[in-house]
Amino acid sequence: MLPSIFGENLFDDFFEDPFGMMPALRTRDVLYGKHGKSLMKTDVRELDNGYELDMDLPGFKKDEVQVDVRDGFLTVSAAKGLNKDEKKDGKLIRQERYTGQCSRSFYVGEGVESGDVSARFEDGILRICLPKNQQKKLPATTTVTIE
Secondary structure, three states: OOOOOOOOOOOOOOOOOOOOHHHHHOEEEEEOOOOOOOOOOOOEEOOOEEEEEEOOOOOOHHHHHHEEEOOOOOEEEEEEEOOOOOOOOOOOOOOOOOOEEEEEEEOOOOOOOHHEEEEEEEEOOEEEEEOOOOOOOOOOOOOOOOO
């Protein structure tokens, strides 16, 4: 077992970019730590009548997640806080759970209304179903009369 000064990995600090000069090495999100990149991973499936999104939200509860449709964008936001007033027995040596908020937006088109979208949250996965935008069909004749 490694001492806690090494963090989660012995080589974390060794390969870190201390001056922020190498963008390829920037893998840490300030709010959620280095595991922030694994939050809100999304699978998008095209169905015959619409689209289905499966978004991973591990550790969140249903009442901590909000889905909005506004100006053609579908926005999923989640906020989590820890109860600091809750007293537990023993001395806390290390705390790795995160607090804060995160959000992600997808362009779904101007014709999608919030009533057309359905969402279900189960086992840390948010499933969103939304319809396809109906394409405007051109008239059968494409000739233009010249006056």
